Amino acid sequence: MSSVTAVLGLISAVVRAAWEKWRAPRLRLDLPYVRREPGKQVLRIVPNGDRWQVVFGMSLRNDGGRDARNWRVRFVSLDADTVLYLDSQHDGRHVTGTFVGSGWQHEVIAANPSDTVPPGLPVYIHGTHTLNFRGQPDSIEMQCWVGAEGTPPHEDTLRLELHWTNMTARFQWGRGQHPAPWLRVRPCRV
Numbered sequence: 730m731s732s733v734t735a736v737l738g739l740i741s742a743v744v745r746a747a748w749e750k751w752r753a754p755r756l757r758l759d760l761p762y763v764r765r766e767p768g769k770q771v772l773r774i775v776p777n778g779d780r781w782q783v784v785f786g787m788s789l790r791n792d793g794g795r796d797a798r799n800w801r802v803r804f805v806s807l808d809a810d811t812v813l814y815l816d817s818q819h820d821g822r823h824v825t826g827t828f829v830g831s832g833w834q835h836e837v838i839a840a841n842p843s844d845t846v847p848p849g850l851p852v853y854i855h856g857t858h859t860l861n862f863r864g865q866p867d868s869i870e871m872q873c874w875v876g877a878e879g880t881p882p883h884e885d886t887l888r889l890e891l892h893w894t895n896m897t898a899r900f901q902w903g904r905g906q907h908p909a910p911w912l913r914v915r916p917c918r919v
Contacts, residue, residue, distance in 0.1 A: 752794035756846055756877045758802060761785035761900045764857060774896045780861045783898050787858055788851040796845035797877035805872040806832035810863045816856025865893055870903060
């Protein structure tokens with residue numbers, strides 16, 4: 730009888746762990762899109778002084794079964810001339826930009842624990858966000874990190890493909906299909 734109880738206890742623990750993992754938040758950043766038009770992803774390249782600029786909108790999505798709380802999105806540019814501007818709205822969310830190493834680190838952090846990303850619904854990071862850069866490269870890459878309380882960090886490369894003949898650009902994920910594989914990163918506290 731005790732061996733049956735032990736086996737049932739083990740099966741129950743495995744099922745419970747699988748259920749919790751399936752229900753956990755799975756946060757991802759949607760590909761940036763034309764501001765106020767999430768269905769359009771072909772962006773315009775415009776001059777901005779001695780640089781070029783692409784303007785876009787952003788949203789988060791949760792493919793899990795529970796709300797994602799205390800979320801954070803971080804971008805890191807690979808050089809000092811590639812600068813992301815994340816618009817700081819009056820919605821309580823924290824936006825930071827810091828020069829780190831050879832590039833810039835920019836973050837958007839949830840306003841408070843009630844600023845959640847519910848399952849299946851997009852949460853828009855309001856404002857006019859821009860990526861500014863010099864020269865006429867074929868593409869620009871940035872590291873993108875997304876995290877939330879109780880979830881492992883998700884890192885991917887966000888690539889902006891630039892088409893100079895028609896002055897358009899389009900974001901895509903750098904490591905194949907999105908969501909990308911989980912990578913080893915040093916997450917900041919969320």
